[in-house]
Amino acid sequence: MASIDEKLEPILAEVLRRNAGEPEFHQAVREVLESLGRVIAKRPEYADDALIERICEPERQIIFRIPWLDDDGQVQVNRGFRVQFNSALGPYKGGIRFHPSVNLSIIKFLGFEQTFKNALTGLPIGGGKGGADFDPRGRSDAEVMRFCQSFMTELYRHIGDKTDVPAGDIGVGGREIGYMFGQYKRLTNCFAAGVLTGKGMLYGGSRARTEATGYGSTYFVQSMLGTKGDSFDGKKAVVSGSGNVAIYTMEKIQSFGGTIIACSDSAGYVVDENGIDLNLVKEIKLARRGRISEYARLRGTGSHYVEGGRIWDVACDVAMPSATQNELTGRDARTLIKNGVIAVGEGANMPSTPEAVRAFQEAGVLFGPGKATNAGGVATSALEMQQNASRDSWSFKRTEERLADIMHSIHDTCAATADEYGTPGDYVLGANIAGFVRVAEAMRAQGVI
Template sequence: MSEYAASVSAALEQRYANQPEYLQAVQAWLEMIQPAVTDDPRFERLDLLTRMVEPERMLSFTVPWVDDQGMAHTNHGYRVQFNSAIGPYKGGLRFHPTVNPSVVKFLGFEQTYKNALTALPIGGAAGGADFDPRGKSNREIMRFCQSFMTALYRHIGSDTDIPAGDIGVGAREIGYLFGEYKRLTGRSESSALTGKGLTYGGSKIRQEAAGFGTVYFLARMMEQQGETLEGKRLAVSGFGNMSWGVCRKSAELGGKVVTLSGPDGYVYDPDGVTTQEKLDFMLSMRAAGEDRVEAYADRFGVKFYAGKKPWEVPVDIAVPCATQNELDVEDAVMIVANNVRYYVEAANMPATAEALKLLRLSPRILTAGSKASGSGGVVVSALEMVQNSVRYSWSRKEVDDRLRSIMNNIYDLSAAAAAEYDLGYDLIAGSDIAAFKKISEAMIAQGL
């Protein structure tokens, strides 16, 4: 690491020692972009790295709401508007008990560089609250969303910051948030939020987009190696929207996902999650809000492994889809031992720094990071904004074709950047460098 980058890293470590997710993401990124940093003296002269790793604005607010028994509760809400060099802030909202300033800043940081790879004019942001929608009634969730938007609405808008969904924030929550935004502003500003329902400005395949995008990126990787998904077995974690999309598109392209997981363990389905019945059951599991994957084993008579992770299953491809740091060194060792050929991240930063290093050093495994392979969701969110602006809804095929084209371009950008700096087939470093160069040039052009 260059002396300048090392000084930025040391300052961050001292300032944010109590924000581990954010610190881990930034330090990993600083290592990846080193070839590009040492290549241009402007970065140190303009202190560009410090400006790129710190958010432009961080919002924190209380969210009071009343449950169905008339009892008041207070949660904590956040929005980090990380970087707007290439367009208005854009990123998800997460409702989950683990949400805190570190998680939100990490998500905003990752989103900034993920969005830059799409070639669409959007900056990076993230937000959410330590509210758990599980076990809450629709009316309780509506009241919470309305209170959350009351605090947030002054800081968002189609040319300022466009939130979308994430963990715990689906079509239902986006609907309540959008409805309250309209009431508070008096404007039917369709691009103020994305992930909307199809009846009021949403885009087709938005629900599946994140998973579809990951599979398209994977398919492009395999194409460059003279392979296809036909007959390949995939280990997937989670069973939410991301996992569901990966299952669907993998099945369409001839592969089969043989594992799903939850906090309770994982299931192994040797026939694969390939039928419409199984895909529909995944949706019903998520809608039930119980966060249990064992229900899949009960329904289809497959094995359930309580308290375990799916990475012990021998497969061709590993695709972590659940959450940050879900995959540790022990899991990485199992993936290497099972001779997995492709490791492709769908979730944001799903592997610990040590686990990812082990996977990247394995000579057999081809790896892709979430900034590149996990960007399908934001691609379709941005396409939703385009459709809103022209007051026209593309067909499902049109959106899917555009998504595939953009994911192929993201792969090509990542591979080209890796080749430019003699990094071999390091798509993770390549994608970080490609995004860094785009944002840094925009920031330099706009002055201090």
């Protein structure tokens, strides 16, 4: 475990005390505080007025009941969350996650990470996150609709285009956003296109939003490789997950000349040494909402499926963890290093454990942390907000060009900040400090609130 500056130890201790039983949130806060000792030494004013303590405390935490009827007419009850973490730079912005694992700790860690991620984009958006412990898998469209309507019946009073603008996340795609937007419109009698992002193109969505997180992660890693005079061309890559983030990470890597040899879902992973057939993955996961195990059966010779197991046992040049938090452990990192990995880019939020991050850094592996690497999704959501505000709709090309510019800028900001603070190539430290300074400066300008 990395050391924390002695001036920051009381802050971490108080976070642990006040947020008992929230390990994911503790992990996220610790990871940022480990980077701030050098900042406090250089800019001692950031230790004044309980600034760091305020950054670690959400501005608002909302927990609510979600009753809904299943197709058998039985009443089900879930729990919903919205954590509005920090609005110093703009309205709260962050996704909604529907997954059985969702609890307050996970939503708070995501909201905390989102605050710095959004700051790195350079766009006027604050940090927030939400969700529910509802599993849409195996549910009919009618059940998902009724759940989303009940969820929004409470959430609508807490959001707005100038207050809090949710988007999608794990378990929340275009279908769910559509149902929630419809209910918001019904409750408010107002077509407020800017209140949700990730919408369908017919009612205010943005081109390239679906692809943005995966594309953005790939742009960031391409920039990291570029610092070594290298690129994705000719590289073998492993991408965990097979949802939107993973699929469009794979798509962009292929466009850069890389070969995807493995991807996964929660049940296992598939290996295809000839290169993953992305069209087949899209058919299975996006069109049929099936399991990745179907891939090997349909693809045939040259591919095989491993139930359970660790996808990180597959040797590769580039690893892109794009599924969920803490999916890549210290053991996995050591296996990847032994097998010759040269770069890792986090497509998911905090998918690598602290032990894994340290292993990569000590081995000299290029490592892009999620708050920087996967910022393309929220950046394009902010571009969707811009289009909604101006009643405009941009072309795919224009939107992707803006996304590419933003991701290259985030990379360069993180690299320059790491250089400034004496650790060239440390993108974790660079991302943490650059995001923190932007939020801290805005909070200092606005007084103690």
